[in-house]
Amino acid sequence: MSDEAYTRLQDAIISGELLPGERLRDYELAERLGTSKTPIRHALDRLADHGLVEMQRNRYTRVAPIDxxxxxxxxxxxxxxxxxxxxxxxxxxxxxxxxxxxxxxxxxxxxxxxxxxxxxxxxxxxxxxxxxxxxxxxxxxxxxxxxxxxxxxxxxxxxxxxxxxxxxxxxxxxxxxxxxxxxxxxxxxxxxxxxxxxxxxxxxxxxxxxxxxxxxxxxxxxxxxxx
CATH class of the missing domain: 1.20.120.530 (GntR ligand-binding domain-like)
Structure with a gap:
């Protein structure tokens, strides 16, 4: 499930469906993709590693700006x-x-x-x-x-x-x-x-x-x- 969540979120970020700087909340994304929060969190970690998501613990998770x-x-x-x-x-x-x-x-x-x-x-x-x-x-x-x-x-x-x-x-x-x-x-x-x-x-x-x-x-x- 985390691979599918990763692919769908990556596609949404690349296409602009999820805009640069947009806040990402795992419970909202889980509901949107019809899955639990665990695969969403794994997917967000991978997206952060690939430079598409920024994460600050206890502050925010968001789509990374394009620099x-x-x-x-x-x-x-x-x-x-x-x-x-x-x-x-x-x-x-x-x-x-x-x-x-x-x-x-x-x-x-x-x-x-x-x-x-x-x-x-x-x-x-x-x-x-x-x-x-x-x-x-x-x-x-x-x-x-x-x-x-x-x-x-x-x-x-x-x-x-x-x-x-x-x-x-x-x-x-x-x-x-x-x-x-x-x-x-x-x-x-x-x-x-x-x-x-x-x-x-x-x-x-x-x-x-x-x-x-x-x-x-x-x-x-x-x-x-x-x-």
Whole structure:
């Protein structure tokens, strides 16, 4: 039950259903999800470990604000972890690995066509996780799982700043590099994504005044989008 509670709460936070800064009360969440308070508490502990929830004992538990400096750090580490796997993974690629990675990059390309930020983020996590699986590196997989939600949540709240041309180029270059088993091209595609495309999105979000997104700002953004 705690895994299900974790997944549902994570999805609600990433999508903005639960806003940055919003107070979280275990009894309310238990009623909302139709479960007891114990799995809710376990889920909140995991979400706090992944940077999506803030907890102060005897004071509050709330959805963590989106801090762009923390997002930058998450992007940097995510990129380092993924790029570091390339030299280990590419020599090991089997035909079924290439088929799996090709399918994931095709899904990512579809997310670009449909302008689906959430699907693009899930695609990025899926490909990175597949690299870790092929390498057999549990540590990389764990780090990817911890950092991915922070990056995906930021992307959801900064959709207007998203670089779809850069995302399309990454999906195309990654697909071709994997099919060719080309480590240099794979690394170049990842470096472009993590050193250029994603940092530029964060910079544009900051220029638009989204340095820290809390409940008040998130509500204002949602209202302006609805208008």
């Amino acid at each position: 762009l400096e923390q997002v930058r750090n998450a992007v940097d580490l995510f990129g380092d972890v993924w790029i570091g796997s390339v030299r280990h993974v590419m020599p090991r690629l089997q035909d079924d690995d290439i088929a799996a990675l090709s399918a994931l990059t095709d899904e990512m390309s579809s997310s670009v066509t449909s302008r689906d930020v959430a699907a693009f983020g899930l695609g990025m996590r899926g490909i990175a996780t597949e690299f870790a699986r092929i390498e057999g590196n549990v540590t990389r997989a764990t780090i990817i799982e911890r950092l991915g939600p922070q990056i995906r949540r930021f992307s959801q709240h900064a959709r207007d700043a998203f670089d779809w041309d850069g995302a399309a180029a990454f999906a195309s270059e990654m697909r071709e590099a994997v099919r060719q088993r080309d480590a240099a091209k794979t690394r170049a595609a990842l470096v472009a994504l993590f050193d250029d495309v994603l940092p530029a999105i964060i910079d544009r979000a900051e220029a638009e005044g989204l340095a820290v997104i809390d409940e008040e700002r998130a509500g204002a953004v949602a209202s302006s989008t609805a208008d």
